[in-house]
Amino acid sequence: MKILRVDASAKRERSNSRALSRYFLERLREQRDDIEVDYLDLTLDTPEHVDEAFAIATYTAAHERTAQMNARLAASDALCARLLAADALVFAMPMYNWSMPSVFKAFIDNIIRTNLTYRFAEDGSVVGQLSRQKVLFITSRGADLRPGSPYERMDALTPALKAAFGFLGVAAPTFVDAQPLQFADQEARTEALERARVELDAVAKQWGQRVSGRSSASASASVACTVIG
Template sequence: MTHLLHIDSSARGEGSASRRLSAEYVQAWKTHNPHGTVTYRDLAVDTPNFVTPGWITGVFGPADAANADTQAALEGSERLIREIEAADVLVLGVPMYNFGVPATFKAWIDQVVMAGRTFAFGENGPEGLLKGKKAIVLRASGSDFDNPAFAPMDFHAPYIRGVLSWIGITDVEIIAVNGFTPEQLDAAVREAGNAIAASVDAAPLAA
């Protein structure tokens, strides 16, 4: 049975374009995969912890310094990592904030990128351990960062592609909308519906 992990990170509620896009993608995926299952995590509501001294000690040691704080920090990471491990598909609603990702999404990344769990260093260098998964990123921004005038300031898409690749997820698709007004974003979201339908239809995700 195919499993999907749906993550939202926008601080907005109903007015969020990235939330609308991710919800539309998941609905299309459910139609395409009627027996598939979904796990949902809203990072704006259930925000992952930031990296703490206890987390650093828990991950990097020394072992004799482990205590209840380090154990609790690692349990939080482990829960998030297992959600990714269980998923065949990741649908990530990630708006652009100040040319990058929201702090809530960065906190999630910092919890799941862990040496020995999601990547390792071998004889041939670093290797991602979460292979065989597909990620679809639904992005909303004010400006069009495909425009050469704005492209140099896009620290969103390259970062997401890079960090997901680091943990082994190299099949990453980004569906982006942009607009400064609600009307512009509404039109962009409606148009993106075609891209979402094409994405689901062109790459059957059923196991």
């Protein structure tokens, strides 16, 4: 199983989302011995933000692009290729001000590409090209945004992830929340991280399932994990 693991937290060793993504891969390796990880740290290798040159190039037919246009799209092309080559995607990020880090938004803007990660059917409908991949989002949140919380309606991250990756063919992501992770309440913080690890254990077991020595196609439920920076 080839996994594209993407980290987006500005923190390093103190990052909860990074720690949880490492934890998940450790548990998954206990389930199967064929794990190959392609790692991308968006804080070190940040995609360029969309500019006029990118916009013009991406909406120009491939056979009509100039060498300069192809050069502007080269990094984006490479990111799309990495996504499409993976069997599973593990995205880890903190929630910053109710939504995603800017580096991950830049990543999304670089991977939503016509005729690469999505295509148009003859009837004009969009066909996302990531429908076969398992998907896990590990996000971290300081506040408690679970149903019934005063902050519930301020969650702009979950719907944004659902919309962007749903467009690319990820139909049914699951969300596992570890929240709140405020330092003010260490007990709640500890409990939130433990809940996340328990749910990640379950996801690792699910992804580890095989049928006749192969990965089970029926076990390809996408997962999103919500946890802090």
